[in-house]
Amino acid sequence: MSQPGAPLSFIAASLQRERRRTGLSLAELARRAGIAKSTLSQLESGAGNPSVETLWALGVALDVPFAQLVEPPRPRVQVIRKGEGPALASERADYVATVLSASPPNARRDIYLVTAQPGEPRESDPHMPGVVEHVVLSTGRALVGLTDDPVELAPGDYVSYPGDRPHVFRALEPDTAAVLVSEHV
């Protein structure tokens, strides 16, 4: 069961790191979280497979999102020039979405650069439940949002909507560009 996916060791590390960051002592943190010091000690030493309730209490006491305690981070500087990067062209050539940042393997948040031309709107089938999309228009004008109730955006405008419902991106001017953040809540 020593799968690399098993975050037990990572939990130990991040737990200790976050505690150090807040300057709390082990005993103090245990007191605030309402758990035994011994339990926390063993967790930080890498031994043990905590229950959700225990780990949740620690997350609350540390004021740290739960996921940060179990899922590894991901750093690095990366540059993608316009036109580079994997392009997810639509069937029609007047809509191009370029993947700027994808979170493998189970996506949590993807960032796309979308360029589109006026014409037939780009209808998107609903994604997985819990997906939220954010769109910031860079240039041009576009009708964006839920298919039932789209919103017209000008440069600098922003809209977000649940991605698990039918939604649309329709350019109203040539060379319309936008940044799309697809977030896996």
Add this chain to the structure above:
Amino acid sequence: MSQPGAPLSFIAASLQRERRRTGLSLAELARRAGIAKSTLSQLESGAGNPSVETLWALGVALDVPFAQLVEPPRPRVQVIRKGEGPALASERADYVATVLSASPPNARRDIYLVTAQPGEPRESDPHMPGVVEHVVLSTGRALVGLTDDPVELAPGDYVSYPGDRPHVFRALEPDTAAVLVSEHV
């Protein structure tokens, strides 16, 4: 111990929902995750406080990000017109960052619209460890990235870098605009 923050009941719900979505039977999912059917049954019925290892195995088997099983989602359509929204102006008036989407209360991911004028670069002090920033340039030109090694961006270009190190945003043309995603890994 019946804290409202305790996601035990939410886990039960989302667990069952995700399983239904994939069309797997309870027994089949338990087999793939390598856990006992009885365990999964009790979990879905809301009873029990699973260990991290157990819940992780289920997340893998369901191909669902871990956080989705324990943290409630957050939907809704929201529009922020250019110029609206809370603005985080710098000391100098030639740099304005507008908050488009913040994830309360413990930020996981924030989206800003940045508009800047040429002049003194906007130096940012390092944020918390694990923060990653993504920048997509909309209009103008700018020098963006780590202070040590910034990158010149043209419209449509993209760069990401660790936010826990000193970084900079320096406009090279008037009315330079960019979308900035600050991600709390």
Add this chain to the structure above:
DNA sequence: CCACTGCGTTCGTCAACACGAACGATCGAC
């Protein structure tokens, strides 16, 4: 009608998680 298969639940049993208490170590005050 009766095996037979797969579903989801319930029931004992065992392992392990969480707990409290005691420990040595370190630091500061008297």
Add this chain to the structure above:
DNA sequence: GTCGATCGTTCGTGTTGACGAACGCAGTGG
């Protein structure tokens, strides 16, 4: 130096999670 306090660890105990087996049900085909 000697208390006292706090730190982080280790040990023994009981509470609970995870397991396997057996159960009742429903659908199938012999």
